[in-house]
Amino acid sequence: MLLRIDPTSGEALFDQLAAAVRAEVGRGALRPGDRLPAARELAASLDINVHTVLRAYQELRDEGLVDLRRGRGAVITDQAAPPVELLAAVRTLAAEASRLGVAPATLVAMIREAYPS
């Protein structure tokens, strides 16, 4: 799994880290049952605070994407396997947005707006 963060981007680091995990799940590099690195180790390799990592993991747990268990660490849940047809639809949507020159952030905002709550 490739996890990247940019401390100069202004977005909160834990949000970036959580987004990076989501992206790896989307790419298929992380599958249900895979273990995320121990928070302390990940914090050391990315040179960030361990609490930042833990906060990202908690955010992912609240979404149901990971299971946090004492002793086992953070494990990707079955929810991480998105339906194939949804993936295809998202790819089409992203391609269309890119063709129309819609920025990714705008597209995300549009999806959030349209999502039935």
Next chain:
Amino acid sequence: MTTATPPTTRPRVPLTVIGIVLPAMTSLVGILIVLPFVPARDIVVHWGTSGPDGYAPAWTFVIGMGAMGLIAPVAFGIPLLATRGELPSVLQKLLAAVSLAVSGLLAVIGVWVVLGQQQAGVVPAVWTGLVPALGVAAVLGALGWWLSPTPVAVASHARAATPLPLSPGERAVWIGRTHLATPGIVVIALLIVVTAVVAVIATAVTDGRLGALVCVPVVLLILLLTTSFWTVQADDSGLTVRSAAGWPRFHTAAVQIAEAGTTDVRVLGEFGGWGIRFGRGRRLGIVMRSGEALEVQNRDGSALVVTVDDAGTAARLLSTVAARAGSGKASPSKG
């Protein structure tokens, strides 16, 4: 039109046929030959340095022939089966030919033991069995070598990865895990259980005189934990490959990386087996399977090769990290 197969004037028999099917058939033929001649008495089944020193009922020897006949096809067959998708290498050819030769040797000795002792009390001289057995083994070995496919020279060229674009302040870590194929782990685990049971029984039966046997499963367990499960990590510090036990641990510092790329590993052809392996050209391999692997060239001329999924991403990140380290651009301090 060109075809992938080189022009050939002799038959090419698959390695699994030469190393497994033919040896098993050779063993079977040996048994079929002796079956009509098995005497209903004890025969000499073992020779020491000073002549015959082991006797057993003839029928148990025939069962022994069956068990011995399985040794070569199984011992040489497992690595051949595990690598049957690969282009043939010299080592695979050798495994197959030796498997056939060993089966021939054992079969001829078996036949000689039974047929040579048809008359009670007459035991032939050892050389009358050994010479033809070695002769048959040599012929079968040569035949196996001749029939097997031409080995393809190992031409391992790591494809250098295009660096992963990272903005100046961006930090990234790539983590992958790799382990020995499940059948391999199952075999080792079974060996540990069996040797542990044998050790406990042997210790109990001999009142502790064979207690040292307990070392065998313990050593196997240590080997399994230190050589079969690995975590591969690429980050600003470079490449770190570490076993599940935490040791051994191999590290190539970012400044030492000359080039990071991906390669296709052939287990037997390039490294001669699984585990922590040395290949030609100062390549250290953490070889868990054939196929996709990360290869990092060190500035000192050595290379570290790890078979791991998604190796391409790791190679791209390491290329970036190496370039950053080389240009002396330190990543921004903790924020």
